Amino acid sequence: MSLDLFLPAFLAVKNGFLLTVAITIASFALGQILALPLALGLTSTRQAIRVPVSTYTFLIRGSPLLVQLFIIYYGLGQIELVRNSFLWPVLRSPVYCAILAIGLNSAAYAAELLAGGIRQLPTGQWEAGRALGLHRTALLLKIILPQAYRSVLPAIGNELVLVMKGSTLASAVTVLEMTGAARVFVARSYAPFETFLIAGTIYLVMGAVFGRIFRFIEIKVAIPGR
Amino acid sequence: MFEAVYQYRDQLLHGLGMTLAVAIASFVIGFLIAAVLAPLAVYGGPFLRRAIMGYVALIRGLPELLVIFLIFYGGTVFMTKIAGRYIEVNALTAGIASLSIVAAAYLTEILRGALLSVAHGQWEGALSLGFRRPRAFLMIILPQMMLRALPGLGNQWLVVLKESALVSVVGLEELMRKSVVGAGATHQPLAFYLTAAALYIMVTGVSTLLLKAYEARLIPHMR
Incomplete structure (x- = not known):
């Protein structure tokens, strides 16, 4: 290991940093947006809704993210219908494909988490809401979801770190995010330790920052005295 | 579309075998490391405890792909330096090494949690019955700990299996890599990646069923 290589390695890795942050946040947001309807589907009493949703989470959770990314990026482009559709500009771009794949993947995991949070609420919460004459939407928004989200908040924070780690897979479809940029620099400089240590440190710091943010939110939304 | 895949069936099945071999080897090695680290993380001195927890936190915060690349x-640079001549670390060794190191951290955490969940009274009961400490651990604590660790271990097995796909990025000829090769040669990526996904889902699905059946068979009153 040599110290003179740390600065050029840092400069090389730094170029991928913003892309890593962008992919992480966009995929996480997409995952969370999709997770809510999926979680409601998983906890639905109607089989016609529950079965397709649980099939989706089973398929996504049963296969590696890398395969899902390759199906979306390399596979879908093979279909003429997709190439002619308005979605093509999105599906042609490796960055958007990575966001889509990681987002769809994270949605399945987050949906199972949230469904767990909804299921563990006592049925009395639903009954009390109904007895008060609350409409289904109001019942969900005012009673069920705030409690469910509170209980799964630490797990959602964990999911954000997992999404950040998943964002490295974008480098497998030519995106030069932090890991991709690091790998390119290693090929040029033959300095794997310096480069990957710097990238690793940045990932650790990012993970710690995400952890802090979620700890802060947890404290903010905690019910006082409980 | 799937005829191309059919022609590559032997290749894909070989790949699947390699995927299973890498995943099983990594899981077993990771488990053996964790089986040593977890008791040390609970019963060891403060320095040892902190060092192990540091290792766990470090690995859990690093992307798996980065560990594989590192x-x-x-490994190649390191081995070359040590030996004084060019030695390349092959993808199989690097893959199993990195997946084991990652799995060991998560498995340590799972086993540590399970060990802590065994009530302290179990120790006291065993010692008061005249068991010596090592024997009390092996006969009283360990079985209860493994029972509680089982769901977590099953989960981690699935994680290792899926992570093994990442080793394809450094060229290991497992299921994912074989699919990439087939997809490139036949220009049928969709068929190949869907087949690969189906094979992974088959293995994870069967694993899940076996684990559930095994858990159900274990002494019911301890669940």
């Missing part, structure tokens, strides 16, 4: 590219 071991694969770093």
Whole structure:
């Protein structure tokens, strides 16, 4: 290991940093947006809704993210219908494909988490809401979801770190995010330790920052005295 | 579309075998490391405890792909330096090494949690019955700990299996890599990646069923 290589390695890795942050946040947001309807589907009493949703989470959770990314990026482009559709500009771009794949993947995991949070609420919460004459939407928004989200908040924070780690897979479809940029620099400089240590440190710091943010939110939304 | 896949069936099945071999080897090695680290993380001195927890936190915060790259590219540089001539660390060794190191951290955490969940009274009961400490651990604590660790271990097995796909990025000829090769040669990526996904889902699905059946068979009153 040599110290003179740390600065050029840092400069090389730094170029991928913003892309890593962008992919992480966009995929996480997409995952969370999709997770809510999926979680409601998983906890639905109607089989016609529950079965397709649980099939989706089973398929996504049963296969590696890398395969899902390759199906979306390399596979879908093979279909003429997709190439002619308005979605093509999105599906042609490796960055958007990575966001889509990681987002769809994270949605399945987050949906199972949230469904767990909804299921563990006592049925009395639903009954009390109904007895008060609350409409289904109001019942969900005012009673069920705030409690469910509170209980799964630490797990959602964990999911954000997992999404950040998943964002490295974008480098497998030519995106030069932090890991991709690091790998390119290693090929040029033959300095794997310096480069990957710097990238690793940045990932650790990012993970710690995400952890802090979620700890802060947890404290903010905690019910006082409980 | 799937005829192309059919022609590559032997290749894909070989790949699947390699995927299973890498995943099983990594899981077993990771488990053996964790089986040593977890008791040390609970009963060891403060320095040892902190060192193990530091290792767990470090690995859990690092992307798996980065660990694979570090071991694969770093390993070659390291071995070359030590030996004084060019030695390349192959993808199989690097893959198993990195997946084991990652799995060991998560498995340590699972086993540690399970060990802590065994009530302290179990120790006291065993010692008061005249068991010596090592024997009390093996006969009283360990079985209860493994029972509680089982769901977590099953989960981690699935994680290792899926992570093994990442080793394809450094060229290991497992299921994912074989699919990439087939997809490139036949220009049928969709068929190949869907087949690969189906094979992974088959293995994870069967694993899940076996684990559930095994858990159900274990002494019911302890669940």
